Amino acid sequence: MRSCDPNRPAKTAKRKENTMGKNKIPETSNAHKYVKIAIRYIRENYQRDISIEEIATYLSLDRKYFSKVFKRETGSSPMEYLIQYRIDKACELLQSSTLSVAEIAAAVGYTSQFSFSRVFKKHMNVAPSSYKKDRPEE
Numbered sequence: 713m714r715s716c717d718p719n720r721p722a723k724t725a726k727r728k729e730n731t732m733g734k735n736k737i738p739e740t741s742n743a744h745k746y747v748k749i750a751i752r753y754i755r756e757n758y759q760r761d762i763s764i765e766e767i768a769t770y771l772s773l774d775r776k777y778f779s780k781v782f783k784r785e786t787g788s789s790p791m792e793y794l795i796q797y798r799i800d801k802a803c804e805l806l807q808s809s810t811l812s813v814a815e816i817a818a819a820v821g822y823t824s825q826f827s828f829s830r831v832f833k834k835h836m837n838v839a840p841s842s843y844k845k846d847r848p849e850e
Contacts, residue, residue, distance in 0.1 A: 746771050746778065747785040754794050758801065759821050764790045799835045802828070806844040813840045 750767050767790060768778040782790045798820040805816045817828035817840075832840045 743781045743785055746773065747782055750778070750782060750790065751786075751793070754790075754797055758794065758798050759819060761821060761823055762794070764794075795831060796835070798822070799832060802832060802840065803836070803843070806840060813844065816840065 749771060753767055753770055754762070764779060765775050768775040771778060773781075779790055782788075782793070786793060788796070802816050802820045805811055805819060806813075809816070811819065813829065814825040817825045820828070822828035822831075829840055832843070836843060838846070
């Protein structure tokens, strides 16, 4: 079973060396700033049904450009980051609350308990209900 840590990046992929050329994003001081703002936006709004388009619009960026910059800076796509952040928050709730799986799904931004359970199991290799049962007794 994977452990959940809401402060770690979604994935720890190696950052690619940026070389100017076709389809390459020029290094800018704004890229890091955009990613910091996007991560803050995700952390403040993950409970809602937010989209990558919404985040890009908030930053006044094209969605494709934003996704490329985010992946280059973090090693994961914005959607991967959002999903992992939600899973980490769900782990915290599963371990520390008496909320049902359906309530936790809603609390971390899923409109469907089924979708939440499917994504949780894919990332954690265990169903959320089993994860909740396996938590240490207090």
